[in-house]
Amino acid sequence: MPIPIALAALRPPSPPHLSLPAIQRLQVPLRWAQWRLPLKGPTGPGPSRRPFPLPITLATVLVLLGLPVLLLSRWTRPRAEGVEQLMGAASLLQSFAATPDRPIPALWIERLGPETARDRWRAQHKVWWQFWATQSESAPFLAFPAQSSRSGAASLPPNALRVGDLLVFAENPTARQQLLTSLRPLQRRSRGLTLRCRQRLQAGQAVFWQADALGSLLGPVAPLLERYQVGCLSFALEPRGLRWQGEAAAESSGFPSISRLPREAAGSPAKGAAAGIVSAPALTEVSALAEQPPLPEDLLLELDGSSLDQLLQGLLDRQIIRDPLASRYGLEGPRLALARQAPFRLRLHPLPEGPFQASLDLLVRVDGARSAWSTLLERVRSSLLAQGYVTAVDASLPLPGAPASQPKPDRSLPSPPPADGSSTTVWKRPDGAVVGGWRWLQGRDGQPQLLLFLGPPPPSVLPMAMVPGQRVEHSELALRVRPAALDALGLLPEEMPSLARRASQVWINSHPDDPAASGDGISLLTGRLQLQR
Numbered sequence: 001m002p003i004p005i006a007l008a009a010l011r012p013p014s015p016p017h018l019s020l021p022a023i024q025r026l027q028v029p030l031r032w033a034q035w036r037l038p039l040k041g042p043t044g045p046g047p048s049r050r051p052f053p054l055p056i057t058l059a060t061v062l063v064l065l066g067l068p069v070l071l072l073s074r075w076t077r078p079r080a081e082g083v084e085q086l087m088g089a090a091s092l093l094q095s096f097a098a099t100p101d102r103p104i105p106a107l108w109i110e111r112l113g114p115e116t117a118r119d120r121w122r123a124q125h126k127v128w129w130q131f132w133a134t135q136s137e138s139a140p141f142l143a144f145p146a147q148s149s150r151s152g153a154a155s156l157p158p159n160a161l162r163v164g165d166l167l168v169f170a171e172n173p174t175a176r177q178q179l180l181t182s183l184r185p186l187q188r189r190s191r192g193l194t195l196r197c198r199q200r201l202q203a204g205q206a207v208f209w210q211a212d213a214l215g216s217l218l219g220p221v222a223p224l225l226e227r228y229q230v231g232c233l234s235f236a237l238e239p240r241g242l243r244w245q246g247e248a249a250a251e252s253s254g255f256p257s258i259s260r261l262p263r264e265a266a267g268s269p270a271k272g273a274a275a276g277i278v279s280a281p282a283l284t285e286v287s288a289l290a291e292q293p294p295l296p297e298d299l300l301l302e303l304d305g306s307s308l309d310q311l312l313q314g315l316l317d318r319q320i321i322r323d324p325l326a327s328r329y330g331l332e333g334p335r336l337a338l339a340r341q342a343p344f345r346l347r348l349h350p351l352p353e354g355p356f357q358a359s360l361d362l363l364v365r366v367d368g369a370r371s372a373w374s375t376l377l378e379r380v381r382s383s384l385l386a387q388g389y390v391t392a393v394d395a396s397l398p399l400p401g402a403p404a405s406q407p408k409p410d411r412s413l414p415s416p417p418p419a420d421g422s423s424t425t426v427w428k429r430p431d432g433a434v435v436g437g438w439r440w441l442q443g444r445d446g447q448p449q450l451l452l453f454l455g456p457p458p459p460s461v462l463p464m465a466m467v468p469g470q471r472v473e474h475s476e477l478a479l480r481v482r483p484a485a486l487d488a489l490g491l492l493p494e495e496m497p498s499l500a501r502r503a504s505q506v507w508i509n510s511h512p513d514d515p516a517a518s519g520d521g522i523s524l525l526t527g528r529l530q531l532q533r
Helices: 003-010 020-027 054-074 082-089 106-112 114-123 173-182 192-203 211-228 269-279 309-316 319-329 333-340 370-386 483-488
Strands: 090-096 128-133 141-145 160-163 166-169 206-209 230-238 241-249 301-305 344-350 358-365 390-394 424-428 434-442 448-454 477-481 503-512 523-531
Touching (some): 082 128, 082 160, 082 166, 082 173, 090 192, 090 211, 128 173, 160 173, 192 206, 192 230, 206 211, 211 309, 211 523, 230 523, 301 309, 309 319, 319 370, 333 370, 370 390
Antiparallel strands (some): 090 128, 128 141, 141 166, 160 166, 206 230, 230 241, 241 523, 301 344, 301 477, 358 448, 424 434, 503 523
């Protein structure tokens, strides 16, 4: 083959001939993505074209950005009403239905004067409120709907102010100014738990609380209720008590922390709240609490829980408690996690004689982690021996209800209890007083259960028949308590309301709003209080 012909065969084929209109048709899709499209001809760049002029592009951008802003400005989330503004400034807030045919409460007379209180009380037809402000040592405030939306601040007494659609009356002008400082007039209407609590407070008799209100009402017991720092309840009166339902959650950013609450007689929520609850009318729509048998005479308290963390979370969050448990008993890391996740049943028994007024026993489900619990008990055993306590393994307490014989003191390290749960480890002080111990039991399902007790060994303990807390479906905690019996022994906090102290029986159930959610969510609360005959 001649060389020119061979070179011609190797030359790439020339592109097909395209006319200028065809080239322009191929370039049309590019005009959507290019601001300026130069068209190159055979000898140089061609004329530039703009698919969209600059004013049209700017107008499109302004529409896309400005339309959402315009919609948000015209349809913003409504501002909080008066009740919701008070919720943000109150540590404890109670609502009461209008009852003009009942006697005038003392709070109305104190805040309004006898004549004004009588007129206002007879003219009421809506819910009214009393509350204690945060970071304030004043007595409770009175609030009720304003009769006219035109009434201004000039017509109000010095100790009153207007909050949204409400009139609020303070104890004195100083308390009024403190409340005014803590209010947020531009607050937007909330959602979730805050919204539902507001609806309860506007519907009838209810109570809303924030974190430090529990400290004022429950005193040293409050750390055990870390999961219920913020919440609300609706009440319904019964012939011999009341029922309630509501919800609560741990403190969150939606509810600011409270420094402290006064505990004086005049300004204490514990004393004022109880009086208001008794005089309020009953609600008609409250879910009935599942009927439960009352506690027997030999029990003061019984608490079932799905995990010990439900009970210990607030305590273990405090370093002053967590550090000694780690240094003395080795309760840290995996061992502490093991204890926190165990289902439990806690009971308090009265003791007619001896150095203690009551004994406490804690029964936990060990399931498949008995060896880990045995290791933990050995660490506790070594620590107690180092502190001078005396121990013995008594095989004469093999079964619940068996007669108890005196264990023989022994300072030596005893061997672990048999696997069949046929022994009880009892601890004594050097003076011979029994202070506690533990016992292995076998549940009806064949799984081991560990009984820990403070005080003398309980004479009879039945293993848990099922996972504690299942008295109500998906329950976190189920409490039965006899407050009047505890109060007779001096075992109730002084801050607890008088209504609760007089109750012969109280039932409280807590279960998660969403059982599939994490343990840090909202808990639904139901309960019942029965007064003595």
